[in-house]
Amino acid sequence: MSQIIEGLDILTPEAKQEEQCAVKTTVEQNTGKQRKLYVESYGCQMNFSDSEIVTSIMQQQGFDTTDSFEKADVIFLNTCSIRDKAEQTVRKRLTQFNTLKEEKPELLVGVLGCMAERLKSQLLEEEQIVDLVAGPDAYRDLPNLVKQVDDGAKSVNTFLSREETYADINPVRLNSNGVTAFVSIMRGCDNMCSFCVVPFTRGRERSRDPHSIVREAQDLFNKGYREVTLLGQNVDSYKWSENSELKGKAQIERAGEMDVVNFANLLEMVAQVHPDLRIRFSTSHPKDITNEVLLTMKQYDNICKYIHLPAQSGNSRVLELMNRTYSREWYLDRVDAIRRILGEDCGISSDMIAGFCTEAEEEHQDTLTLIDYVQYDFSYMFYYSERPGTLAARKYEDDIPLETKKRRLREIIEKQQTISLQRNQRDVGKTFKVLVEGFSKRSDQDLQGRNSANKVIVFPKKHYRKGEYVQVRVHDCTAATLLGEAID
Numbered sequence: 426m427s428q429i430i431e432g433l434d435i436l437t438p439e440a441k442q443e444e445q446c447a448v449k450t451t452v453e454q455n456t457g458k459q460r461k462l463y464v465e466s467y468g469c470q471m472n473f474s475d476s477e478i479v480t481s482i483m484q485q486q487g488f489d490t491t492d493s494f495e496k497a498d499v500i501f502l503n504t505c506s507i508r509d510k511a512e513q514t515v516r517k518r519l520t521q522f523n524t525l526k527e528e529k530p531e532l533l534v535g536v537l538g539c540m541a542e543r544l545k546s547q548l549l550e551e552e553q554i555v556d557l558v559a560g561p562d563a564y565r566d567l568p569n570l571v572k573q574v575d576d577g578a579k580s581v582n583t584f585l586s587r588e589e590t591y592a593d594i595n596p597v598r599l600n601s602n603g604v605t606a607f608v609s610i611m612r613g614c615d616n617m618c619s620f621c622v623v624p625f626t627r628g629r630e631r632s633r634d635p636h637s638i639v640r641e642a643q644d645l646f647n648k649g650y651r652e653v654t655l656l657g658q659n660v661d662s663y664k665w666s667e668n669s670e671l672k673g674k675a676q677i678e679r680a681g682e683m684d685v686v687n688f689a690n691l692l693e694m695v696a697q698v699h700p701d702l703r704i705r706f707s708t709s710h711p712k713d714i715t716n717e718v719l720l721t722m723k724q725y726d727n728i729c730k731y732i733h734l735p736a737q738s739g740n741s742r743v744l745e746l747m748n749r750t751y752s753r754e755w756y757l758d759r760v761d762a763i764r765r766i767l768g769e770d771c772g773i774s775s776d777m778i779a780g781f782c783t784e785a786e787e788e789h790q791d792t793l794t795l796i797d798y799v800q801y802d803f804s805y806m807f808y809y810s811e812r813p814g815t816l817a818a819r820k821y822e823d824d825i826p827l828e829t830k831k832r833r834l835r836e837i838i839e840k841q842q843t844i845s846l847q848r849n850q851r852d853v854g855k856t857f858k859v860l861v862e863g864f865s866k867r868s869d870q871d872l873q874g875r876n877s878a879n880k881v882i883v884f885p886k887k888h889y890r891k892g893e894y895v896q897v898r899v900h901d902c903t904a905a906t907l908l909g910e911a912i913d
């Protein structure tokens with residue numbers, strides 16, 4: 426769940442930490458409605474996708490959106506708690522709104538998302554400027570919560586649901602390139618990785634009705650979109666029963682396999698929407714990714730040959746402490762299956778945590794050798810940040826000194842950068858089908874898109890346009906980007 430900005434050139438620890446806090450605002454929409462809403466999102470794609478649901482709910486209730494917070498009557502920050510730094514960023518941002526609120530006392534400031542869920546009403550006490558706190562399952566209640574604030578009270582809803590998937594809400598696409606879109610297929614997480622705050626902030630895992638997912642994908646395709654990314658914390662455990670009376674995992678298991686749509690089935694259903702609609706997905710969990718999923722990927726050209734398969738560590742003892750429920754050997758077996766079924770060119774990326782509780786130097790070395798073995802195309806790399814309330818915070822001492830964590834992280838990043846460059850050099854001379862997403866970041870004379878393996882490719886624009894598939898021959902590369910030339 427972490428690919429917000431692709432192809433970062435500089436992979437300093439600080440840059441990687443910041444990257445998860447990418448900010449995105451609403452688009453300007455002016456239909457003469459009375460109040461204006463400004464939304465800013467932090468964290469993972471799931472939060473970005475949720476902001477699109479929030480905007481849809483608010484627009485239905487008579488709000489216009491604005492891309493400038495100075496013009497806003499209501500400001501929502503959709504927040505992340507994954508590491509301490511993510512929360513600090515939000516707190517800093519809140520203080521920046523203080524002068525604005527002094528000038529405009531009727532301004533309503535709401536905190537949504539994972540930090541809202543983690544801190545609940547405590548946030549109202551700690552941050553005076555905040556009027557409204559809403560957790561990830563409480564967004565249908567936002568109009569009501571806003572009304573409570575209008576009536577003079579502060580409002581909080583952090584109720585976590587076992588059923589809410591917002592399946593019927595048509596997201597308002599924010600900051601969209603009109604070509605690629607995120608589609609949530611499930612919410613919450615039932616794993617209990619010991620370092621992770623997500624099960625506490627997002628609640629129990631639940632899957633969304635596959636028919637509503639297919640409808641959304643079809644609708645996006647009709648509107649000109651050519652790629653959807655199916656989102657969930659652990660997409661491989663997607664499970665939905667046709668029998669609408671059956672809800673919850675236990676009942677689904679009792680329903681028998683015939684009634685159940687699993688992730689491989691869902692992939693196939695979405696792939697059949699149209700051969701020109703590309704499908705991506707994130708995040709895969711190493712314990713759950715099946716050969717059935719890999720074989721479905723192989724069967725459909727439009728399912729992209731790229732898997733984000735976070736390892737977190739290359740050492741089995743550390744993985745056990747992390748409660749990841751797989752060993753180094755299990756992980757490598759899954760990587761071998763990917764290479765065997767989908768070939769050497771299938772993109773693989775990872776998330777890595779340096780300096781988890783009690784990690785010894787040799788165990789850190791195991792992470793480096795794992796990276797060597799797998800040959801990831803890229804990775805999101807972090808040092809361990811203890812999160813209150815998690816299993817690790819309760820059971821283990823955060824005993825690796827910050828300097829050691831940072832040094833290990835640096836070593837992981839350096840190793841990964843070397844491998845990213847080598848993996849890109851392998852592609853020089855090859856030709857790829859690229860979906861054009863828009864201008865390159867550096868020049869409006871160049872276009873940029875990605876190949877099936879999720880590599881960013883930049884090439885001179887000639888007569889090509891956004892949303893088109895173009896054959897591009899690669900002639901050069903950096904560690905982050907392939908450079909090429911379109912072939913007519």
Ligand code: SAH
Nearest residue numbers: 426620621658708735776777807808809810
């Ligand atoms: N569901 C995804 C991960 C979501 S969080 C999965 O299971 O892979 C994204 C990434 O943030 C994680 O993969 C992990 O590498 C990192 N992360 C989570 N908690 C962290 C913590 N306490 N300290 C440092 N990194 C953390």
Ligand code: SF4
Nearest residue numbers: 614616618621623658
């Ligand atoms: Fe967190 Fe683990 Fe769930 Fe991922 S699978 S969201 S790391 S608990």
Ligand code: F3S
Nearest residue numbers: 468469505506507539
């Ligand atoms: Fe995502 Fe951050 Fe929440 S990574 S699920 S927004 S804690």
